[in-house]
Amino acid sequence: MSVHIELPRELRPLMKKPLGTLYTGTGRDTIEKFAGKLANPTKLISVGDVTTFHLLEAGIVPDLCIVDNRTKRKPVSEDVSTRNKDGLYTEVSVDNPAGIITDELIKALSGAFESSTPLRILVRGEEDLATLPVIIMAPLGAVVLYGQPDEGVVFVEVTEKKKEEIRVLFEKLIGQNQNNELNKLRRILDGHTDS
Numbered sequence: 001m002s003v004h005i006e007l008p009r010e011l012r013p014l015m016k017k018p019l020g021t022l023y024t025g026t027g028r029d030t031i032e033k034f035a036g037k038l039a040n041p042t043k044l045i046s047v048g049d050v051t052t053f054h055l056l057e058a059g060i061v062p063d064l065c066i067v068d069n070r071t072k073r074k075p076v077s078e079d080v081s082t083r084n085k086d087g088l089y090t091e092v093s094v095d096n097p098a099g100i101i102t103d104e105l106i107k108a109l110s111g112a113f114e115s116s117t118p119l120r121i122l123v124r125g126e127e128d129l130a131t132l133p134v135i136i137m138a139p140l141g142a143v144v145l146y147g148q149p150d151e152g153v154v155f156v157e158v159t160e161k162k163k164e165e166i167r168v169l170f171e172k173l174i175g176q177n178q179n180n181e182l183n184k185l186r187r188i189l190d191g192h193t194d195s
Contacts, residue, residue, distance in 0.1 A: 005101045020156030030152050031058045042141035047131050051147045053080045066130045068123040089120035098126040135166045
């Protein structure tokens with residue numbers, strides 16, 4: 001049985017607010033605005049097809065990319081889809097419907113952060129909420145990049161403070177639910193690999 005965390009309607013506006021620094025613009029111009037700040041992150045993670053595409057086009061290869069072959073709920077162009085299938089990546093597919101974070105996605109992320117090879121997680125459904133568990137699970141010093149529709153790219157530096165901010169938001173999503181399966185997800189999010 002699949003366990004998942006659903007984004008309550010009342011919290012949806014929170015997800016429209018950038019979780020880090022928003023670099024406005026489109027395409028490669030936006031990437032160039034923050035490329036100099038990438039230096040040597042412990043891991044570079046991109047969430048979203050268009051962001052991943054523009055990073056790869058600029059010669060920046062994320063350690064982990066999470067894509068769903070869609071942008072703004074529509075299929076991406078063949079150019080974007082083809083570029084994002086860079087042969088460098090090992091691909092893992094997961095099911096993750098819109099407005100939900102599944103245990104399958106969280107377990108795939110856990111494996112991705114333990115892996116030293118570049119990994120692409122292809123989401124069947126939607127990857128928009130993946131940013132939350134990514135920030136919680138990424139190593140300190142990692143950089144997470146994701147698209148802010150019609151605005152630009154959000155640059156999130158993973159610090160203890162940022163992880164705590166996202167954990168608080170995550171607990172709002174989980175609510176007061178204390179069932180065993182959700183507690184297992186909490187443990188995985190906190191870096192415990194036992195299931």
